[in-house]
Amino acid sequence: xxxxxxxxxxxxxxxxxxxxxxxxxxxxxxxxxxxxxxxxxxxxxxxxxxxxxxxxxxxxxxxxxxxxxxxxxxxxxxxxxxxxxxxxxxxxxxxxxxxxxxxxxxxxxxxxxxxxxxxxxxxxxxxxxxxxxxxxxxxxxxxxxxxxxxxxxxxxxxxxxxxxxxxxxxxxxxxxxxxxxxxxxxxxxxxxxxxxxxxxxxxxxxxxxxxxxxxxxxxxxxxxxxxxxxxxxxxxxxxxxxxxxxxxxxxxxxxxxxxxxxxxxxxxxxxxxxxxxxxxxxxxxxxx
Amino acid sequence: xxxxxxxxxxxxxxxxxxxxxxxxxxxxxxxxxxxxxxxxxxxxxxxxxxxxxxxxxxxxxxxxxxxxxxxxxxxxxxxxxxxxxxxxxxxxxxxxxxxxxxxxxxxxxxxxxxxxxxxxxxxxxxxxxxxxxxxxxxxxxxxxxxxxxxxxxxxxxxxxxxxxxxxxxxxxxxxxxxxxxxxxxxxxxxxxxxxxxxxxxxxxxxxxxxxxxxxxxxxxxxxxxxxxxxxxxxxxxxxxxxxxxxxxxxxxxxxxxxxxxxxxxxxxxxxxxxxx
Numbered sequence: 002x003x004x005x006x007x008x009x010x011x012x013x014x015x016x017x018x019x020x021x022x023x024x025x026x027x028x029x030x031x032x033x034x035x036x037x038x039x040x041x042x043x044x045x046x047x048x049x050x051x052x053x054x055x056x057x058x059x060x061x062x063x064x065x066x067x068x069x070x071x072x073x074x075x076x077x078x079x080x081x082x083x084x085x086x087x088x089x090x091x092x093x094x095x096x097x098x099x100x101x102x103x104x105x106x107x108x109x110x111x112x113x114x115x116x117x118x119x120x121x122x123x124x125x126x127x128x129x130x131x132x133x134x135x136x137x138x139x140x141x142x143x144x145x146x147x148x149x150x151x152x153x154x155x156x157x158x159x160x161x162x163x164x165x166x167x168x169x170x171x172x173x174x175x176x177x178x179x180x181x182x183x184x185x186x187x188x189x190x191x192x193x194x195x196x197x198x199x200x201x202x203x204x205x206x207x208x209x210x211x212x213x214x215x216x217x218x219x220x221x222x223x224x225x226x227x228x229x230x231x232x233x234x235x236x237x238x239x240x241x242x243x244x245x246x247x248x249x250x251x252x253x254x255x256x257x258x259x260x261x262x263x264x265x266x267x268x269x270x271x272x273x274x275x276x277x278x279x280x281x282x283x284x285x286x287x288x289x
Numbered sequence: 290x291x292x293x294x295x296x297x298x299x300x301x302x303x304x305x306x307x308x309x310x311x312x313x314x315x316x317x318x319x320x321x322x323x324x325x326x327x328x329x330x331x332x333x334x335x336x337x338x339x340x341x342x343x344x345x346x347x348x349x350x351x352x353x354x355x356x357x358x359x360x361x362x363x364x365x366x367x368x369x370x371x372x373x374x375x376x377x378x379x380x381x382x383x384x385x386x387x388x389x390x391x392x393x394x395x396x397x398x399x400x401x402x403x404x405x406x407x408x409x410x411x412x413x414x415x416x417x418x419x420x421x422x423x424x425x426x427x428x429x430x431x432x433x434x435x436x437x438x439x440x441x442x443x444x445x446x447x448x449x450x451x452x453x454x455x456x457x458x459x460x461x462x463x464x465x466x467x468x469x470x471x472x473x474x475x476x477x478x479x480x481x482x483x484x485x486x487x488x489x490x491x492x493x494x495x496x497x498x499x500x501x502x503x504x505x506x507x508x509x510x511x512x513x514x515x516x517x518x519x520x521x522x523x524x525x526x527x528x529x530x531x532x533x534x535x536x537x538x539x540x541x542x543x544x545x546x547x548x549x550x551x552x553x554x555x556x557x558x559x560x561x562x563x564x565x
Contacts, residue, residue: 015385122520124316
């Protein structure tokens with residue numbers, strides 16, 4: 002097969018990509034690691050290169066860290082539950098015979114292509130706004146008192162916005178999986194008199210389990226770094242400060258680089274725990 | 290074979306699916322409608338749906354804002370620039386991994402994927418510092434390079450899965466016929482790989498266009514693309530729903546159209562071949 006000549010050519014061709022990614026990953030990460038052990042506050046011109054694990058201890062022992070972890074878990078958990086449950090139902094629905102299937106699919110997928118700042122602002126102003134939002138009209142229409150979503154239920158509001166963006170992604174991937182389901186198996190089960198729910202429970206769900214796992218892992222990685230949606234709606238106030246947002250505030254707003262860097266390293270470690278599981282699945286698939 | 294499906298059943302599914310489809314699409318539709326209203330009509334109580342005086346004034350008003358054309362230009366340059374730079378670097382890498390796989394190919398692929406999972410905040414300050422030090426803060430070239438790097442793993446992966454599907458026998462045959470590496474790439478591989486490259490380009494332009502962490506934090510005035518331009522609407526300024534809607538429509542319309550063409554590639558590109 003491959004000659005020595007093409008082998009060395011191949012190595013030569015792969016070098017730029019590997020080199021760039023290596024630099025991209027290592028240089029900033031090492032700098033963050035270095036800062037995380039330093040007392041570095043540029044605004045006060047403080048720079049002491051080694052203060053041991055002080056930043057980590059301070060970051061982890063502050064109440065804002067733990068509340069940010071809780072916020073992150075609620076946010077990611079809420080969005081995942083909505084998108085997975087909604088995605089499975091939507092995928093099964095879109096797989097049914099119907100008129101205009103292609104168009105419905107386009108309608109459902111569209112939100113995924115809306116840039117995060119646009120979807121956050123549109124929801125914030127035109128739906129959630131207590132004076133002029135559509136939801137307020139709806140409340141008034143039913144004779145209820147309008148509800149100020151972003152200050153009364155800020156977490157729920159952000160979960161709704163982000164779920165709206167990611168439901169199409171879950172639907173699309175689960176639909177791909179549903180379509181690869183062996184329909185003869187389903188028909189056989191139906192002929193044997195298996196009710197709808199047990200067909201779902203014993204045939205469809207096991208078949209989808211892999212796709213669901215992949216959706217959970219990929220979404221988790223993206224959701225852990227939600228930023229723009231929080232940035233333009235609550236700016237981290239009212240208990241919507243996730244770990245990502247907390248680190249951003251420490252590093253860029255209060256310019257405590259040492260403390261923020263320690264938080265950044267913690268975020269990297271947490272994300273890696275999720276990443277390992279995803280890599281294992283992807284790696285297994287590479288072998289077949 | 291599947292049983293005959295009655296028209297009645299089909300109708301029920303159609304109604305259900307269309308209901309949910311329209312619900313999902315509704316925020317976009319509402320933004321679209323509002324963008325053609327006057328500011329007063331945009332907040333009228335009760336809301337007006339279709340019967341209002343349609344006007345284009347919001348679109349002209351937004352374009353006259355000093356920074357809109359610049360933001361649009363920045364978005365185009367950054368999205369297209371980072372994608373093509375990425376393709377330039379990724380095509381040789383993906384080619385060699387797909388056709389001359391070595392012992393470590395799998396490890397390299399997985400390692401590349403792992404760089405994608407690095408949380409951005411973990412490298413935020415060093416990047417700001419490096420950018421200032423190099424004097425490229427708030428410049429298009431910085432954004433092109435950064436977005437190229439964060440999307441490079443996806444580009445390599447997508448191209449790799451496409452190249453993998455090209456049968457190796459064809460390459461061997463062309464080598465037998467005396468084609469050298471250059472001819473092999475130019476006359477055999479490229480024509481077969483073009484559809485895959487095109488879909489990769491499409492998906493990555495979409496991803497780069499919508500990226501909203503680095504584009505907001507690394508730009509202020511000069512290089513701010515549409516994501517940052519829209520974020521500047523987050524401080525309300527009197528009546529602004531209609532203008533916000535017009536600006537939003539202009540920011541998402543081209544990508545919505547591209548997105549509809551790249552539905553299938555989306556699955557491949559974002560699941561790294563884990564779902565087929």
